[in-house]
Amino acid sequence: MERAAVYDNELNLKATELRLGLPGADESEKQSSRNNKRSSAEMDDSRDKDEQESAPAPKAQVVGWPPVRSYRKNILHQKNESDLSGIFVKVSMDGAPYLRKIDLKVYINYQDLLKALENMFKCSIGVYSEREGYDGSEFAPTYEDKDGDWMLVGDVPWDMFITSCKRLRIMKGSEAKGLGCL
């Protein structure tokens, strides 16, 4: 049967094919909303999960593929960095001798960011709740937005937050109580 023959060839192809990068990355990707059908996975699923869990995902690249000219790649690289990412903001913590700087684009959500801040400043920030803020925890993360106002981290959707955040300040829990109450 022709179809079977095609798949036979396919298997041989995979076995003998020379690749310079991680193979089979095509079959494992998360499908975007417009295309929900998963293609048959040639790769074992365990590798899928590993790739998806590590964040940010390593961009496995084959040399010279896709065939985009170096000049264009460099321009787009600069573009991506300035348009969508490289959002570096200063982070201060009350009582700390110096400030730090982080790239908000590196984090995928609030949980990710807060965990990183906790590690960076060796503090405990606690869990966000809409009603109580970070009540009960030692520290509360706040940020200065585009309008110059000091806001509690976590109120707005993540995407909105990273584009409006100008700098971060980790306040002592006692001071932050004032913010949470409003």
Add this chain to the structure above:
Amino acid sequence: MQTDPNPKKSKDSPSNSDSTESTQSASPFPDDVLGKVLSFLNSDKDRSSVSLVCKDWYNAERWTRTKLFIGNCYSVSPEIVATRFPKITSVTLKGKPRFSDFNLVPQNWGADVHYWLVMFAKVYPFLEELRLKRMTVSDESLEILATAFPGFRALSLMSCDGFSTDGLKSVATHCRNLTELDIQDTDIDDFNGGWLSCFPENFGSLEVLNFASLDSEVNFDALERLVSRCKSLRVLKVNKSITLDQLQRLLLRAPQLMELGTGSFQQELLPGQFGDLESAFSNCKNLRTLSGLWEVTSVYLPVLYAACTSLTFLNLSYAALRSVEFGNLIAYCPNLRRLWVLDTVEDKGLEAVGSSCPLLEELRVFPADPFDQQLHRGVTELGFVAVSRGCSKLHYVLYFCWQMTNAAVATIVQNCPNFTHFRLCIMNPGRPDYLTNEPMDEAFGAVVKTCTKLQRLSVSGLLTDLTFEYIGKHAKNLETLSVAFAGSSDLGMQCVLEGCPKLRKLEIRDCPFGNAALLSGLEKYEKMRSLWMSSCNVTITACQQLAREMPRLNVEVMKDKESDDSQADKVYVYRSVAGPRRDAPPFVLTL
């Protein structure tokens, strides 16, 4: 360029040839008449044919050729060229293999223009034009260029490297009659923009000025004065450092422009400035081409609307526009023939193209994020189909996407059967039809069966030998074929080599084609410009055999560091009348 079929001593001038033996000459025309007639021939193909007719015609042709086109700088040597053609005023030279654009060719591979220029300085003092593509050009070479040719007028450097803005300083300073300075797609050492200020204050002959790919800031006052002085300026493409209000001032000086490349399209404009910019654009009645638009903020796009009606080429490939703002813009461009966009416009944007641009002939959709393995945003097969429905004149496409189906491609070529250039890049290597899971063989089968005028094809996706059987059987006008991560066996490549009579350039990477495939094209390669094969299954032994049996081919091999001794990791084969090149770096093995 054809080799002379009857090698002979070259004669000094047409009037000497056979003048005392005119009764024995086969040609019924006196030499000067023949020369006059041939001087009207412009096409290289015609001239090659003419030169093969007989000795007299060969001679007359070589004396009347003024434009030299060399598609592979190593296919011939400066000495051979200088001996054969005494009257050259315009030279086009192409160097590195195309895959060097994608980092597959190491630095210092070659294609240095230096020795060509040294020869030209000796033999062609009246040289006027030099157009280089993928060549290495040093500042020293630019210095020679600037000083050795008093009548020099046009310099075009596309995808070249090796020079810096210092070299451009020489050109600006010394070339009194320069009409064209066109620098494209170049990553060079951009020390500073001072080169532009080197054009003398009384210099005003520029017609084409393109410095869009140079990063550093130029002296705006000097640029404004230059633009004012150059009354014949028709092409101006500035770089990112030029702001919107500066652009407006330039447009006031040069409303006659036909091609404009803007600078950065993002700036906090005062309300008055917005209106000024708008009227500056609407004053440019001759604008046919628009490009640039870096960092574009959509709120300023409306200033372009008035100028869009006459546009035939719109290059938005550096402007990350979304579908809505792009749709609004494209609605003003009914006369567009060529469109380059980023895939940020998505399928919806392409639907707008289909409904707004019925005259469209060429579409290129570039990926904004080609290495995004997870989100796969951009365009899909639906966008391509939408364009094909609305634009029946479409014949050139370059399309980057993450998914495609056989059915979609079949529909596309049914809507647009006149494709001459079909370059489809499904960005995950070896991806099948995402709906049926079958290989994409039938898609490309449909392309070659339906599009009989097809000259250039780039294939992608999961492909078996069947694709190449189709190509060999149907693509009778195919000249350039690019293949990556495709095929099942040697048979695939063999089908192409046996079946495509007009094939000139074949570039292959990461395919399971081996020695049998390579050697099946023994006699074909002399009729082609070049063959590139990398990361395939070819051994050095087979390459040596090829080199032995075909002495007029140069067979060059580059090895990857970690590979097996017998593997020929990168093979570049090309015909040459100049023999093996003498400037090959140590990592290039010439067999």
